[in-house]
Amino acid sequence: MAAANTIKINDQEYDIDQMGESEKYLAHQIDSQNRKMASIQFDLEAIAMAKQGFVNALAASLENQEEDNGEISGTSAPED
Numbered sequence: 429m430a431a432a433n434t435i436k437i438n439d440q441e442y443d444i445d446q447m448g449e450s451e452k453y454l455a456h457q458i459d460s461q462n463r464k465m466a467s468i469q470f471d472l473e474a475i476a477m478a479k480q481g482f483v484n485a486l487a488a489s490l491e492n493q494e495e496d497n498g499e500i501s502g503t504s505a506p507e508d
Contacts, residue, residue: 435459 433444435455444455 434441435444435458436442442455444452447455
C-alpha cells in the first residue's frame, strides 16, 4: 500500500518527503493540477446536466407549440 505522501510517476512510487525542494514543488504542482482537474470535471458534469435540462425544456415547449398550432414551427417553406 502506498504511503500518504507519495506520488506515482511512470508506474513507480516516490516518497515526496525524500525529494529535493524543486522535486517537492513539482510534485505539489501535479497534486494541485489533479485537484483542479477533478473540480473542473465536477463542474462540467453539472453544466452538462443543466444544458440537457434546457434542451429538454425547449423541446417540450416546441412540441406544445406544434400541438397548439397543428403544425411544425420553423419547417414551413418560404412563400414567394
